[in-house]
Amino acid sequence: MMQKYKHMLQDREDAAKKLIDIMPMQKFKEEEWHIVAVSKGGLELGRHLKQKLKNPLEILFLEAIMAPHNNECEVARVSETEEIVLNESLINAFEIQYDYIYGEAHRKHEEDILSSIYQYRKGRPFPSMQNRVILLVDEGSETGTKFMTALKTVLNQKPKAVYIAVPVLPRDVLEVLETFVDDIFFLYDIDDYVETDLYYKNLEKIDDEAIENILEENR
Template sequence: MRERINLLKDYQDAANQLRDVIPLAKFKSQKWRLVAVSRDGLDIANKLRGKLDNKINFLFSESIYAPNNEECEIARVSEGEEIVINENLVDSFGIKYDYIYGEAHRKHEEKILSYIYQYRKGKPFESVKDEVVLLVDNGSESGLKFMTALKAVLSQKPKAVYIAVPVIPSDVLESLEPFCDDIFFLYDIDDYVETSIYYESIEYISEDKIEEILGE
């Protein structure tokens, strides 16, 4: 395994550097909507927004793992029950789609709905129809999280959809590009390992902090 590579100090550093590659002037003129796809992405989105009044939301999703292997993500389900499947893994392991759909429904009922009630007081994801959306995360190992968010957001017919992510695998970058208007990133990495090694430190974002950000 490669040695730890600290490309970024922390999420504040990542947000500061992303500001140099994102056209922030358009935030005021177009009222971009920031949509986090993870709790870490929410922290970066909040730091990226700074004192601007752009809205922030959290699009919840959950991983679906291979049977008897909780480290192998084969699909992902969003709060609108959109499902994105890693077809190569599913075919390789001979996993039945009934299993995936069953797990997707279970994760939605048991986990995602609880997040919606906890963090949004039961309110559904606010429509982004005809709006400019910026999807944000701290990194991306497989691209499934972003792809699930894209599927959910694009179904609402936004004006445009962008992605902001500090570090991203080169192959994931290529796979996501056709589905969004642009991707703002700092590092695309050929031999991506896992997101955490690219930060010197990662601050845990508490439940209270999530509720505070989403309640603003």
Template sequence: MKQYKEILQNRQDAAKKLTEVIPMDKLKDEQWELIAVSHGGLELSTHIKGRLKNRIDILFLEPIMAPNNPECEVARVSETEEIVIQENLIESFEIKLDYVYGEAHRKHEEGILSNIYKFRKGRPFASMKDKVVLLIDEGSETGTKFMTALKTVLAQSPKAVYIAVPVIPSDVLETLEVFVDDIFFLHDIDDYVETSLYYKKLDKIDDETVEKILEENK
């Protein structure tokens, strides 16, 4: 783990290094859709895009936590109400699926719809049918965000789906590779701890920044 600590300066540094492994000519010529799966991924997307004209958007997701452990995520729901469940945790904690689906509906109504109106002025997530999609995040602890985004996008019949992520756990990389056309990454880490550990600086993205990025790239 020590060899990976603070291996990236910030999101801009991570994006610059990612553009060396992403086929940027294809990204430009095929007009890939840059879809962030988090606020941090959204800022990373702007640095990857640079002066290109590719469209940037964010797919809103909400975590579903264990009923008796607010720090343990057991599932995640997307704005199209696709749900990914961590079955091993559901079984270990003996959580009923009714609870998961109920929480997914509540999180969608209270969190996701609020974000759609706040950040996109009510505009729904655009269809990715026949599009080339690049899903982007600054890191990935469990892979649940990417899996939920993949389930959402693949249901819309895209032409191709890629992932760009600077740091990723080795086991998550192996899991995701099955579902995408390619994954562009800088470091796959066996004993992954948390994403912030691998950046010297990882500022919180405020709501105003999210609104500005989406407004400039709608």
């Protein structure tokens, strides 16, 4: 089963082209959907999705909060507007105190997110999405927490509509996300999802300069 999906996408550009085929691009253009990437890879994908169109492209900075004694295990995530999404079942299973989560969320916001905002956006805050049509994008989704944290952030700002575009994601994550958005554009929903880079032949790490350039182009 795993072999079936291995390297089925060349790279982010290939994934974007295939998403464009299934997206309502006329609506995307006319309603001037705001593309909001939920990761650095998502920003690169968003750049290919937008092509030469005038749609605004932005990144929402998020940081994972790990379990106290296991830095591989994500138990929550915080956004740059300090929205937090918790993985209740893991928090309960590990008997993690909520004080720890909120303390870590504050620390990650102060240390990591604020420095990203200054580095990549020259200190500009995330723009208001009130009454806008939003397209959240990422190159893949393993647990759905990036999208859930981004959704919590943008829904608080009272947008007109929210869509998601993601080339690959687990089937159970798709089912959860579908209940929160107007529509999801995806290429593959996979039962036994492993990790996103398995599904791409080439998923290059995106360097700081590339991120700064993409955001600069879109200002």
